[in-house]
Amino acid sequence: MSSDDYFFLSPEDTDPARIKKEREKAKKLKKTQWWQNQLNQGVCHYCEKSFSAQQLTMDHVVPLARGGTSSKGNIVPCCRECNQKKKLGIPAEDLLKNIQDE
């Protein structure tokens, strides 16, 4: 019995209890001065455009469901547009599009 699926998303990564814990951690981080400073810098991590603190949201570079954690190294300010794109999984397609356009 073998399945590549086991390696694609390990059961540990998708453990709901772990994700819940990481979400709580992210919530706490949102209240820290460190996060306020990130927002006050007003720059989206992905498109590097300037935004007001209210326009930026917290984003996990490596999604929790893929084994990411709520550590400072994995959390970045992100504008709504990039956040939306990321959810839809467009970045990889954008990459392909850019290659085709050139």
Ligand SMILES: [Zn+2]
């Ligand atoms: Zn952006």
